Amino acid sequence: MDLASLQRIAWDNKVRKGYNTTDVPLEFCMLQEKAAASFTAWRRGKEILGEELADVVLYVSSIAEMTGLDLQEAVRTKVAKNAARAT
Template identity: 45%
Template sequence: MIDLLQLQKRVYENKIAKGFNVTDIYQEFCFLYGELSEACEAYRKKKDDLGEELADVALYLIGLSELLGINLEEEIMNKMEKNEKRKYETINGVLTKVKE
C-alpha cells in the first residue's frame, strides 16, 4: 500500500536533491500537461513505455500537490465519496449527471 502523503514528500525531496523546479507552479502545470501528452502519444502508438509515461504523469501531479500544500490522498478520497453519491441518467444518448 502506498502512503500518498509520504510519497508527496519523497517526490519533493527528490526535486530538491536533483535541482528541479520547486517554485514556479505554472511551469509544473506545463510539465504535467507535457507528460500527459507523452502518455497519450504512447497509447496512440501502442508503445511499450505507456506505464512509465503514466507514472511520470502521477509523479508530476503528486509533486505539484506537495508544492501547493495539498494532501492529495485526502482530496482523492473526498472526491471518490462525492462521485459515488452522484446519480447519472442517459438523456438523448448522453450520460448526464442528474443528482449531486
Template identity: 40%
Template sequence: MIDLVQLQKRVYQNKLEKGFNVTDIYQEFCLTHGELSEACDAYRKKKDDLGEELADVAIYLIGLAEILGINLEEEIMNKIEKNESRVYENRDGVLIKVKD
C-alpha cells in the first residue's frame, strides 16, 4: 500500500535536492500538462513507455500537491466518495448528473 502523504514529501524532497522548481506554481501546472500530453502521445503512438509517462504525470501532480500544502490522499478519498454517491441518467447517449 502506498502512503501518499509520505510519497508527496519524497517527491518534494527530490525536487529540492535536484534543484527543480518548487515556487512557480503556474510553471508546475504547465509541466504537469506537458507530461500528460506526452502520455497521450505515447498512447496514441502505442509506445512502450506509456506507463513511465503516466508515472511522470502522477509525480508532477503529487509534487504540486505538496508544494501547495494539499493532502492529496485525503482529497482523492473525499472525491471518490462524492463521485460514488452521484446519480447520473443517460439522455440520448450522454450521461447527465442528476443528483450530487
C-alpha cells in the first residue's frame, strides 16, 4: 500500500465512523497521545508497539488529508532532501 492510498483509506474510515474530520488541533493532540502510547509500549516491552505505531501513521495520514496535503509527495520530497545533505 502506498501513502496516497493509506491517506485515503484512513480518511474514508474517519468519515464512515463519524470521527473528527474538521478540528486540526484536536487531531494533533490525538497524534501526540498515540506517540506517547507508542513510547510507553516500547518502554514496557509490550507486544502492541506495532499497533500503536500504526495509529501514529494513521493520525498523520488523517492530518494530511484534513489539511489538503499530499503526504506521499511530502515524504518523497523530504527523503530526497535528507539524502542530499552532506551529514
